[in-house]
Amino acid sequence: MSTTWHVPEDDLRAYTAGELTAPRLWSADTHLAACADCRALLARLADPVALDAGWERLDAELDAPRRGFVESLMVRVGVADHTARLLTATPVLRRSWLAAVAAVLLMTVQATATVSPGRSPTLFLALAPLLPLAGVALSYGPVLDPTYEMGVVSPLHGFRLLLIRTVAVLTVGLGLNGLATLALPDYGLRALAWLLPALALTATGLALTPRLGPVVAPVLVGGAWIGLLLTADASGDGTLAPFTAAGQGVAGAVAALGAGLLYLVRDRFDTSTVRFTDFRQGGAG
Amino acid sequence: MTVTVSASGLTLRYGGTAALDEVTLRLTEGVTGLLGPNGAGKTTLLRVLATAVPPDRGAFSVLGHDPSTTAGRQNVRRALGYLPQNPGFHPDFTAFEFVDYVAILKEMTDRGARHREVRRILDAVDLSEVRGRRIKRLSGGMRQRVALAAALVGDPGFLVLDEPTVGLDPEQRMRFRELIAQAGEGRTVLLSTHQTEDVAMLCHRVIVMAQGRLRFEGTPAELTAQAAGRVWSSAERDPAARAGWRTGLGTFRNVGDPPEGADLLEPTLEDGYLLTLDDASAEVAA
Numbered sequence: 146m147s148t149t150w151h152v153p154e155d156d157l158r159a160y161t162a163g164e165l166t167a168p169r170l171w172s173a174d175t176h177l178a179a180c181a182d183c184r185a186l187l188a189r190l191a192d193p194v195a196l197d198a199g200w201e202r203l204d205a206e207l208d209a210p211r212r213g214f215v216e217s218l219m220v221r222v223g224v225a226d227h228t229a230r231l232l233t234a235t236p237v238l239r240r241s242w243l244a245a246v247a248a249v250l251l252m253t254v255q256a257t258a259t260v261s262p263g264r265s266p267t268l269f270l271a272l273a274p275l276l277p278l279a280g281v282a283l284s285y286g287p288v289l290d291p292t293y294e295m296g297v298v299s300p301l302h303g304f305r306l307l308l309i310r311t312v313a314v315l316t317v318g319l320g321l322n323g324l325a326t327l328a329l330p331d332y333g334l335r336a337l338a339w340l341l342p343a344l345a346l347t348a349t350g351l352a353l354t355p356r357l358g359p360v361v362a363p364v365l366v367g368g369a370w371i372g373l374l375l376t377a378d379a380s381g382d383g384t385l386a387p388f389t390a391a392g393q394g395v396a397g398a399v400a401a402l403g404a405g406l407l408y409l410v411r412d413r414f415d416t417s418t419v420r421f422t423d424f425r426q427g428g429a430g
Numbered sequence: 431m432t433v434t435v436s437a438s439g440l441t442l443r444y445g446g447t448a449a450l451d452e453v454t455l456r457l458t459e460g461v462t463g464l465l466g467p468n469g470a471g472k473t474t475l476l477r478v479l480a481t482a483v484p485p486d487r488g489a490f491s492v493l494g495h496d497p498s499t500t501a502g503r504q505n506v507r508r509a510l511g512y513l514p515q516n517p518g519f520h521p522d523f524t525a526f527e528f529v530d531y532v533a534i535l536k537e538m539t540d541r542g543a544r545h546r547e548v549r550r551i552l553d554a555v556d557l558s559e560v561r562g563r564r565i566k567r568l569s570g571g572m573r574q575r576v577a578l579a580a581a582l583v584g585d586p587g588f589l590v591l592d593e594p595t596v597g598l599d600p601e602q603r604m605r606f607r608e609l610i611a612q613a614g615e616g617r618t619v620l621l622s623t624h625q626t627e628d629v630a631m632l633c634h635r636v637i638v639m640a641q642g643r644l645r646f647e648g649t650p651a652e653l654t655a656q657a658a659g660r661v662w663s664s665a666e667r668d669p670a671a672r673a674g675w676r677t678g679l680g681t682f683r684n685v686g687d688p689p690e691g692a693d694l695l696e697p698t699l700e701d702g703y704l705l706t707l708d709d710a711s712a713e714v715a716a
């Protein structure tokens with residue numbers, strides 16, 4: 146640290162009295178952490194009680210977790226500080242995961258635009274609902290959460306944590322899907338037909354998790370979706386059944402049913418949804 | 431001593447194996463040791479008592495709360511600190527961030543108060559120096575202390591520790607014992623371990639499990655007394671002994687049923703433990 150600048154004595158006095166305001170307070174804090182001379186001077190000027198408070202604040206600033214960009218943004222828009230912190234531990238909200246999802250979407254959009262220009266964005270519509278389902282499934286359960294066992298016995302665990310994570314992952318997932326939709330302007334509103342199926346798959350996948358486990362449930366639901374599309378493709382021509390008006394109605398109804406069922410089984414998320422059988426190194430370990 | 435945790439008839443099967451078989455026990459304040467060979471069901475018992483998995487049968491209560499109801503389970507969890515056998519971490523978190531994260535899971539929502547508590551706990555486990563370091567860059571022993579800090583944060587009344595001293599060097603192990611002994615003042619601590627010294631040095635009660643069943647429950651002195659008059663020394667390995675090994679003195683230390691006129695030795699807790707297990711398996715074979 147440069148020795149040419151030191152905290153002015155008046156500032157130090159104000160500092161000891163707790164009256165120094167930002168941004169001078171920040172420069173004083175930063176400088177004091179590095180400059181022994183100023184600390185010595187401060188000690189001479191200070192009333193001991195106020196000084197302790199000052200140190201405590203300095204200490205707190207030094208090792209308090211730094212908020213990352215996304216976390217700061219969340220706090221900025223009104224998400225509670227502790228909720229934002231919980232979300233930073235959600236693996237699929239990390240940059241690497243988001244980048245992967247964005248890449249998949251990008252490729253699909255490109256394929257859709259080149260393979261069947263102007264007809265129907267089928268490929269994109271088929272894939273888009275699977276991404277939020279996968280995101281939500283992966284952010285819950287022991288598959289990706291290394292602290293699963295510690296978390297499952299905490300009072301916050303269970304449905305509340307599930308909802309917090311689900312809402313966050315859905316917001317991000319649907320947001321990315323939405324952006325991808327913008328890249329397909331030719332199709333107009335038709336390109337938004339993924340939304341209700343996405344909600345339906347996610348809600349159903351979660352509602353089945355307590356019964357089938359965190360791996361089988363989403364795989365089954367995702368498989369059913371692909372099966373449905375293949376059947377629809379084989380039996381009809383033109384728009385696939387789920388993306389017709391009637392199909393959208395059914396998707397909406399399934400989403401509502403799934404959400405209702407999820408609410409009914411909410412207590413079952415409270416204990417382990419797996420008996421640690423697919424928990425890494427669990428059991429006999 | 432008042433009973434803080436009690437369980438009766440706890441049973442849990444994994445396919446054909448009974449990991450827990452009608453386990454009935456009572457815990458009081460202080461550190462209770464849990465000994466048993468690999469696969470005895472120690473981890474399973476701790477997971478059940480920590481409400482991570484429900485038992486197939488049986489009931490238990492923790493500090494007056496009944497974990498079979500949603501509200502009761504919530505109350506048990508509010509009073510619980512749990513160190514799993516293989517604690518996992520978010521490797522990109524710093525020690526501070528990780529303990530802070532667990533504190534949030536324990537419903538500490540006030541940022542200032544929470545950070546003060548995290549700092550206090552990290553000081554208590556001697557990690558204040560490295561609290562800003564990422565967990566992936568900490569040594570195994572330091573990680574173990576981070577996990578202990580996560581269990582201790584929020585001052586829980588019931589501490590469940592699954593082999594916390596594994597993989598620590600002797601000095602660290604001593605330090606851990608001190609920490610656990612401190613934690614045992616005014617709290618109920620259940621400590622699973624393979625180290626009989628842990629039990630001898632720390633515990634006021636000890637439980638021995640084998641094949642999912644309780645084989646012994648009592649004080650460490652009572653466990654040692656299981657081997658009274660059943661340990662002797664000889665120049666060669668005594669074929670009558672259930673177990674025998676050459677000691678540093680060059681003579682053999684035998685445990686089992688000594689022959690007439692044998693040179694009896696003072697038993698240790700380890701002798702008592704070995705004989706308890708041996709008696710238990712002889713009983714199964716009979």
Ligand SMILES: Nc1ncnc2c1ncn2[C@@H]1O[C@H](COP(=O)(O)OP(=O)(O)OP(=O)(O)O)[C@@H](O)[C@H]1O
Nearest residue numbers: 421422428429430444449468469470471472473474
């Ligand atoms: N998730 C699981 N799936 C199947 N079997 C399991 C599982 N967990 C434990 N078991 C079985 O239950 C029995 C008890 O296991 P547990 O992990 O409780 O033993 P332990 O006493 O903790 O052993 P160790 O000293 O090796 O940690 C063992 O036979 C084990 O194979």
Ligand SMILES: [Mg+2]
Nearest residue numbers: 430472473515
């Ligand atoms: Mg174990």
